Amino acid sequence: MSAHAMSHAIPHIRGRIRAGVPLAPLTWFRVGGPAEWLVRPADAEDLVTLLAGLAPGMPLTVLGAASNLIIRDGGLPGVTLRLGGGFAEVVVEADGIVAGAAALDVTVAEHAAAAGLAGLEFLSGIPGSIGGAVAMNAGAYGSEVKDVLDWAEVATPGGVQRLTAGELRLAYRHAALPPGAIVTRARFRARPGDAAPRMAEIRAAREATQPIRARTGGSTFKNPAGQKAWALIDAAGCRGLLRGGAQVSEKHCNFLLNTGTATAAELEALGEEVRARVLDHSGVSLEWEIKRLGVAA
Incomplete structure (x- = not known):
């Protein structure tokens, strides 16, 4: 697609839009072709603008940490969406953590442990980001996102919605997100406690078996x-x-x-x-x- 055609298919946003970006370096497998267009919205409002203004039929792929993903050798057509620093904030609360979709799972677990909060240690064993963890109800070492999720916020063409864990109907490796919705942040319950021993166990188990x-x-x-x-x-x-x-x-x-x-x-x-x-x-x-x-x- 030419730059002129792109200007009619992708709305103007405050974030970055780049053409023909190699994706293999972004994936854990280090394979795959380029993105036709790689888009990085500045924040949730910018993401809503993007979703609302995309041309009908424009392919849209959300790329998180790209840890559980094979991108085929011909690459990704249309828009590849990657959430950046504006979506990586982690906020510690008295009884939980609010984390942006781009925050790594292990980073959230580490923030909780440093704040004296327990219950999120399993996230340290999941190689991905929070958006993907919510979207697939990720789990490891006996726990799943559904066990600790309070709510998730998702961007849609109509705006940002907050959905409870119940509304997401979390099941094995599945969340019932609204059609076309993209997770932007989520809140996880935690409790006072020492998370360090369990996180050390998980780290050792991963080293030994994976x-x-x-x-x-x-x-x-x-x-x-x-x-x-x-x-x-x-x-x-x-x-x-x-x-x-x-x-x-x-x-x-x-x-x-x-x-x-x-x-x-x-x-x-x-x-x-x-x-x-x-x-x-x-x-x-x-x-x-x-x-x-x-x-x-």
Whole structure:
């Protein structure tokens, strides 16, 4: 799309609009093509202006920490939205934390711990940002967002709405956001207590069991009811499986790795091969937890 055409498809905002921005450096896998347009609104009001003024049919992709995401090699058409510093504020209250959507989950957990608040330690084990954590009801180490969320604010073309946890109908890796709504901030309940010991346990467990220093996207597949995805993958003989530069982790086989030269296509194809082998071995059809977005090269 030309700059002239863009001016009619994307409204003028106070934030930044850039064309053809490489997205691979922003993702944890370090793969994928460019954004046709990368947009960073200045604040929630600016985001509402963007949503209200986008041309009908304009593709819109929200990019958070990009930790649980494969962007395909052809990149993302239309507008890729990335919330920046204006959405990263963390405010400590007497019995909870209010955090912007761009704040990292671990940062929120650390703020709570420093303030003598407990109950949010599990966030330190989730490699993502608050917006994504709310949108998918992220969970780890025995807790989920639904256990501690009071409310979330979301931007829509009509303005900003505040929705309670009940209104979001949080379920396993799901929140019932209004169509086209984007999380801008959220409030989490906490209680007085020493969070340091639990956070140390979580840190040690992640170090021991997950390839956290590799180019990975976290848990690849959702756990089927009553079962563990990693165990099904292991039983199907997929631990260490390779396809080009993509590999099933030897350390935790529900993690895919970019060993250094992988393409998005190789990672996605490896995931589909794992799904096929698990289905053949156990009859269970694994469901992707990692999002796969964009167009093939």
